[in-house]
Amino acid sequence: MTAFADNSVGLIETKIVRVVEVDAPLPLECGKKLGPIDVAYETYGRLNEAGDNAILVCHALSGSAHAAGYHSADDKKPGWWEDMIGPGKGIDTDKYFVLCSNVLGGCSGTTGPSSIDPNTGSPYGLDFPIITIADMVRVQKRLLDRLGIRHLLAVIGGSIGGMQVLQWSIAYPEMMDAAIPVATTTHLGAQSIAFDAVGRNAILADANFANGQYHNKSVPARGLAIARMIGHITYLSEEGMRQKFGRQLRTAEKYSYDFNSEFSVETYLDYQGQTFVDRFDANSYLYITKASDYFDLARDYGSLRQAFANTRARFLVVSFSSDWLFTPAQSEAVVDALAANGRDVSFCNINSSYGHDAFLLENETLGAFIDCFLAATARPNWVEIEGVCCHQHVSSAGRHEQAQRARVDYQLVESLIEPDATVLDVGCGDGELLARLRHDKQIDGRGIEREQDLVLGCVCKRLSIIQYDIERGLGSYADRSFDYAILSQTVQTIRDPERVLRELLRVGRKVIVSFPNFGHWRSRVQLLCRGKAPVTRQLPFGWHDTPNIHCLSLKDFDEFCGHLDATIERRVPLVKTRPSPVRLWPNLLAEQAVYVIRKDTD
Numbered sequence: 363m364t365a366f367a368d369n370s371v372g373l374i375e376t377k378i379v380r381v382v383e384v385d386a387p388l389p390l391e392c393g394k395k396l397g398p399i400d401v402a403y404e405t406y407g408r409l410n411e412a413g414d415n416a417i418l419v420c421h422a423l424s425g426s427a428h429a430a431g432y433h434s435a436d437d438k439k440p441g442w443w444e445d446m447i448g449p450g451k452g453i454d455t456d457k458y459f460v461l462c463s464n465v466l467g468g469c470s471g472t473t474g475p476s477s478i479d480p481n482t483g484s485p486y487g488l489d490f491p492i493i494t495i496a497d498m499v500r501v502q503k504r505l506l507d508r509l510g511i512r513h514l515l516a517v518i519g520g521s522i523g524g525m526q527v528l529q530w531s532i533a534y535p536e537m538m539d540a541a542i543p544v545a546t547t548t549h550l551g552a553q554s555i556a557f558d559a560v561g562r563n564a565i566l567a568d569a570n571f572a573n574g575q576y577h578n579k580s581v582p583a584r585g586l587a588i589a590r591m592i593g594h595i596t597y598l599s600e601e602g603m604r605q606k607f608g609r610q611l612r613t614a615e616k617y618s619y620d621f622n623s624e625f626s627v628e629t630y631l632d633y634q635g636q637t638f639v640d641r642f643d644a645n646s647y648l649y650i651t652k653a654s655d656y657f658d659l660a661r662d663y664g665s666l667r668q669a670f671a672n673t674r675a676r677f678l679v680v681s682f683s684s685d686w687l688f689t690p691a692q693s694e695a696v697v698d699a700l701a702a703n704g705r706d707v708s709f710c711n712i713n714s715s716y717g718h719d720a721f722l723l724e725n726e727t728l729g730a731f732i733d734c735f736l737a738a739t740a741r742p743n744w745v746e747i748e749g750v751c752c753h754q755h756v757s758s759a760g761r762h763e764q765a766q767r768a769r770v771d772y773q774l775v776e777s778l779i780e781p782d783a784t785v786l787d788v789g790c791g792d793g794e795l796l797a798r799l800r801h802d803k804q805i806d807g808r809g810i811e812r813e814q815d816l817v818l819g820c821v822c823k824r825l826s827i828i829q830y831d832i833e834r835g836l837g838s839y840a841d842r843s844f845d846y847a848i849l850s851q852t853v854q855t856i857r858d859p860e861r862v863l864r865e866l867l868r869v870g871r872k873v874i875v876s877f878p879n880f881g882h883w884r885s886r887v888q889l890l891c892r893g894k895a896p897v898t899r900q901l902p903f904g905w906h907d908t909p910n911i912h913c914l915s916l917k918d919f920d921e922f923c924g925h926l927d928a929t930i931e932r933r934v935p936l937v938k939t940r941p942s943p944v945r946l947w948p949n950l951l952a953e954q955a956v957y958v959i960r961k962d963t964d
Contacts, residue, residue: 402471452729
């Protein structure tokens with residue numbers, strides 16, 4: 363008997379409800395109609411009196427409504443997202459009412475090709491109509507209507523589930539406060555479609571397939587197993603497979619010189635294929651993969667920007683560094699389209715070696731982001747300015763840089779920004795400055811940061827934050843998108859400051875830049891007298907571990923502004939932590955400086 367953990371939702375029942383009647387069939391995108399439609403679903407937690415804590419979880423290709431908990435006391439395997447859904451977990455069932463349903467076309471209780479066709483009394487098989495992601499979402503909406511759920515705090519899903527999240531945000535923008543698409547894409551590329559096609563052909567070529575009418579006969583086990591093997595390879599990464607399997611043999615020390623499975627990776631794929639056959643339907647595999655192939659938001663709406671033009675939800679887009687099936691670049695395309703529409707979007711690319719499967723395995727890191735994002739969304743009027751998120755583990759270097767900024771920059775920069783302004787903070791750290799500006803000046807702020815833990819701190823403060831390398835440019839933002847762009851204590855750490863400053867001068871009407879002064883007298887004395895790279899209060903790193911790759915003084919930056927054809931509107935040289943400017947020999951006595959510059963338009 364299974365002893366359930368304290369943070370498990372425990373025993374759960376899968377329920378089935380009819381959402382479409384036979385005499386009022388649902389119109390599908392393929393032009394056909396389908397009815398009746400039954401939906402299998404599970405719920406966890408309780409809907410509060412206000413009805414504003416409901417979360418819809420969308421599953422991927424091989425998932426089901428059984429996302430968490432156990433079906434019986436003897437059940438050895440919990441729901442597919444057990445580590446994410448439950449009391450105190452990333453999706454906390456002590457706080458939220460969570461619902462997950464089996465998709466249209468599935469084989470776990472929802473109407474699909476293995477269901478009985480009312481016209482024939484036999485399973486549909488290949489007579490089942492072709493479905494799309496949009497059709498799946500329409501059926502989910504019918505389910506929510508049937509259950510009396512009028513609004514969602516969030517829709518969350520990974521992979522094909524993430525496609526459903528994107529479709530939800532477009533089709534029912536008023537229905538949800540937040541969208542969290544994880545490890546997903548707005549369309550499959552040719553390579554992904556090719557993998558799906560090979561998997562489907564393996565099923566279709568199986569002698570037992572019988573044109574989809576294999577029920578009560580021998581199922582196309584070999585074809586479905588091969589399809590699963592092919593798909594499973596795409597879910598892993600080269601690094602992850604090398605670490606887990608390498609070239610190890612499963613049971614022997616020497617090669618057998620035959621075609622039996624002998625490498626560990628071969629027997630692993632054999633196991634994955636066989637267990638998949640035991641729980642999944644071959645026809646459902648055909649229909650769901652075809653639905654993912656047809657998903658293409660840019661084609662359906664003219665462009666990604668047009669697709670997201672009417673969305674209202676806050677977005678947290680998450681990708682994984684080693685995912686080559688749905689790459690980080692594909693998630694960034696979603697972020698760029700949302701940013702171009704001025705939407706509240708945050709993005710994190712989580713470092714992981716698990717490949718596409720990371721959305722099911724990186725539960726601690728992903729759970730922290732989801733937990734913080736949901737909490738911040740659920741309490742929109744709550745503002746945190748100081749403090750570190752309980753999930754954060756910021757490096758000592760990151761903490762030092764934040765402290766350096768906080769000493770003088772925050773107070774001075776805040777005084778330079780007008781109320782109700784739009785602000786882009788590049789290298790924003792944990793978002794303390796943006797949070798202060800939002801609280802004190804009611805600004806509309808956006809942040810860009812590279813360090814994952816600092817991005818999490820911004821998410822906790824309900825800031826719109828993108829994990830991104832500024833040196834790649836700011837193509838998603840139009841000219842003069844912001845009243846102010848801030849580059850604080852960062853210009854000396856970037857490889858191509860000219861490109862970065864030109865981009866900031868393009869997107870910002872004014873640019874505020876601060877940096878440590880390498881021309882300060884302490885630096886000069888140390889270099890002159892000791893013949894060593896200087897280490898000071900403003901430059902605390904050794905030559906071998908410093909993030910600073912450019913050494914600039916106030917005079918250098920003055921000349922640089924001339925090179926950029928930028929007007930220096932204000933220059934504030936500072937010493938120690940006093941906000942009062944240095945007036946005498948600033949290039950010698952100032953430890954740091956804050957500039958306000960602009961690029962005059964024709």
